[in-house]
Amino acid sequence: MNIEIAGATGTGPTDLAAFDNALLAIGAGNYNLIRLSSMIPPGATVRRVARVDPGGAWGDRLYIVYADQRTVTRNAEAWAGIGWVQDRATGAGLLAEHGGQSEGEVRKDIRDSLAAMLADRGMPPAEPDMCIVGGMCEGTAICALAVAVFRPEPWA
Numbered sequence: 001m002n003i004e005i006a007g008a009t010g011t012g013p014t015d016l017a018a019f020d021n022a023l024l025a026i027g028a029g030n031y032n033l034i035r036l037s038s039m040i041p042p043g044a045t046v047r048r049v050a051r052v053d054p055g056g057a058w059g060d061r062l063y064i065v066y067a068d069q070r071t072v073t074r075n076a077e078a079w080a081g082i083g084w085v086q087d088r089a090t091g092a093g094l095l096a097e098h099g100g101q102s103e104g105e106v107r108k109d110i111r112d113s114l115a116a117m118l119a120d121r122g123m124p125p126a127e128p129d130m131c132i133v134g135g136m137c138e139g140t141a142i143c144a145l146a147v148a149v150f151r152p153e154p155w156a
Contacts, residue, residue, distance in 0.1 A: 001045070002047070003040065003045070003148055004053070004148070005047070005049065005084070006050060006051055006147055007026070007133030007145065007147070008025035008051075009143065009145070010022030010025055010143045010145065011141060011142050012141050015070035015072055015141045015143060017141065018143035019068060023145065025051075027053060028149060031060055031062035031152060032061050033062055033064050033066070036064065037065070038065065038096060038097075038117065039093075039095070040086055040094060041091075041092065042092040043090070044093070046084055048131055052147060054151065054152045056153070060152040060153060060154050061153045062149065064148065065095050065147070065150075067097035068080050069100060069143070070141065070142065071141070072141045076101065077101050077102060077134055077136050078099070078135065078137065078142050078144040079101065079105070080097075080098070080099045080106065080133060081098055081146050084128055085126040085129075094117050095148055096114045096128070097110075098110050099144065102134075103132055103134055110130055131146050
């Protein structure tokens with residue numbers, strides 16, 4: 001299994017329109033999102049990309065982990081990120097997704113979440129890889145979005 005991770009920001013007249021614009025910018029805009037939790041299956045390859053390429057067709061289900069942060073407040077910031085750790089031998093791992101009002105807040109939350117998740121499973125500490133994006137609202141709604149795309153699936 002290949003898992004692609006990417007981040008983008010989007011803008012629009014509403015926070016929902018900004019979210020949709022970010023989905024389109026990231027390559028996941030024409031799917032029905034099926035939100036997953038935080039487990040990376042054994043044998044998975046995780047790679048960071050500029051834009052995801054899920055394949056599939058318009059309206060397919062897309063299995064995805066995502067973090068988003070939206071704001072409509074001028075000069076406010078929106079940041080989102082995904083962090084991940086994997087066992088080198090098996091490829092099994094964990095994802096943590098967070099949104100916040102600053103890059104530092106998102107980085108800290110990702111590190112803290114993954115440290116706790118590893119400890120809860122009796123796994124050794126590990127420094128996560130991260131994909132973090134963000135920006136400032138300049139008068140129109142903004143959405144920061146980070147995604148980990150697992151796979152599309154048709155309805156029929």
